[in-house]
Structures are given as C-alpha cells and as structure tokens.
Amino acid sequence: MLSILKILGVFSLLSIMAIGGGTSVLPEMKTLTIDQQHWLTEAQFRDIYSIGQIAPGPNMLMVIVIGYHVAGAGGALAAFLAFFIPCCIIALIVSRLWLRFEKSAWCLPVQQGMAPIVVGLMLAGMIAIARTAITNQTTLAFAAVVFIVLYFGKKINPALLILAGGLLGFIFVTYLPQIPF
C-alpha cells in the first residue's frame, strides 16, 4: 500500500510538470525512480522507455511498466492514473477558460517565455535517454544515422527506424557478439 502511495505521489508530480510533453520530465523521472526511490536500474529504465516506444499512442505509457515493476497490477494502474489524469484535468479547466486567458496581455509572454524552456527540457530528456542507451561507438553511430535520416531526409515514419533499432540490436547480439553494442 505504501508503494502505491509513493507511485501516486511520484507520477502525479511528474504529470503537472510535464510542460511540453513527456520528454521534458524524463530526467526528473530518472532521478525519482532510480536515485531516490531505487525502483529501477539505469538499464531497466532504458528498457522500459524502449517498450513505450514500441507501443502505439503516447510513449509515456511506459509509466505503466514502471508501476507494474514496483507494485504489480495495482502499481501499473496507479502509475497510469497518476501520470495521465492530473494534467488532463488541468487541460480541461484551462481550455474552458481559454478565451479569458487568450485576451490577457500575459498570454503571449507566457508562451514566448516557456517555448525555449520546453526546448531545453526536451534536449535534457534526449540526453537522459542517451546516457542509458548510447554506451559505445556502435549505438552512437546508429543514433546519428537516425537523426540524419529524420532531420534531413524525406518524410519517413519514425516507427520504422525504431524497429530498425531493435533489429540492429538483435543482429549485433546474435551474430556479432565480438562487437560491443
């Protein structure tokens, strides 16, 4: 029961801080789940993040796996509700008052001021995952290729590159065990 309460606390806090989406809270989620609560190791965090990437819909559904890991099915449900419900309630309330917010002289400054913070937080989220998944030259090279293809290439569904990453991992561990991956 205590662990369920902790799950509710950790993920509802993350929920209301998720400015700009789930990526923004990845560094804080790592700190809370690995360093503070000792629920996961770095490698488990990376694995669970990757599981979230495979499934359709919001990839932050990964919190379900963290909750399950900590406290079974009840933990999974608690993590899901805590992470997804608070921000949705805020969105619902603010959206109904939006016309009033929009007229305020402070609406544009808030949006302009928060935009660079969101970019900084997203870069920090990327680094948080990189620290767990980029551990040698092979993974670094692959991440670079994915970036170049998506940023400079023609429109390609990112899901294909995610699948390619999994396939590459399988090939390296099965057929090229002498090369670090």
Next chain:
Amino acid sequence: MSDAASESTGAPAAPMKEVSIWEIFLTFLIIGGTSFGGGVVAYLRNSLVSTKEWLNEDEFLTVLEISQTLPGLNATNMAVLVGDRLRGIPGAIAGFVGMTLPGSIMVFVLGLVYASNSHNPTINAVLKGIGAASVGLLLAVTLKIGHKQLEHYVDIILVSVTLILVSFMHVSLVIVLLTVGPIAVFLYRPRNLSRDKSGTDKKAAD
C-alpha cells in the same frame, strides 16, 4: 455525415453536429491504436479535420496550442479537449480512454513479458537498439520544434540555462520551472498595453 447545411449558417462554430460518445471513443481508439512512432499530431489532424470534420483548421490549431501550452502529453490533452468540445465531460472521458486504451494494453502485455525476461541479453540488446534510435528521433523532433528558439540570443540563453541546470547540474525540475520560468516570462513581459502584432515583438526582449 449530416453537415451539408453548416456552411450556410454564419453562426459561430457552436457545438457543431451531435456526435455520439461511442463515435468519439472509436475515433480516438483508432488514432491511439495506429499512431506509432510519435507523430500523433499528424494523425489527429488527418482524422479530426480531414476525415471527421469535427474541427476546422483554425479550431484544430487553437486546441493544439492549448494542448502544447499546458502540461501533459499532446495526444491525451487533445483527446480530452476535442471530446469536451463535442460532448462535454463524457466526451472528454471517451476521447481519453480511446486514446490510451490500445497502447496501455500493449505496454502492459509487453511489461509482463519483460518482467520475466529482464535479464535476457537478447531482449536487452533489442531494447537498447530501440533506445539508441529514440535518441536520434528525440533530437530530430526537438530541433524541428525548436529551430525558432535557436535563432534569437535570449532564447538560446534560456534553452542553454535550462539544459545545463537539468542535465549537468541535476537541479530538481520544480526549482528549474519556478526560477527560469518567471525570468523567461519577465523577459517577454508586455511592454505596452497595446499588443503589436508586427513581428517586432521578439526584439522587445533585447
């Protein structure tokens, strides 16, 4: 669809046509079950604006703007806001459940498989490869969203300060949001009571 008459009425895009709760649920269920790889906004626009015509382009952009300004994931915020506009709270719940149900079930099943194989080297390598791909994906997405923020020096400083505090000094996110946030808003504070829309507003921060 029975919206042939909607164009002739000059009324503000009021609660549109009556959409059933079930249809809201099904629509978001399909989006939630097919949006692989992150780009959920494209799926949403395609379905809500083009196919279903529940929103016009302007309304879609407004809902998107609200979703992006507020905390939370775009996908679920959009589902809640669009559901709410169509049918109030029950619509919001239908949109939310539809959006998250397919992925939740799949993630939960994968989590069960992972729980009993978390030390399997092959599974670890596959997931590590996916993690590495995600890093490239996250960087591409961030730079595409953020390239405007990397042109003006005030923005570059705010991006850098946030990044350094979070990634390298490991300052708690609450503290970062409560310090850098107000400073950033202050830098862009309204100078005159009249908001000029002339595109010079960025320079006001100099």
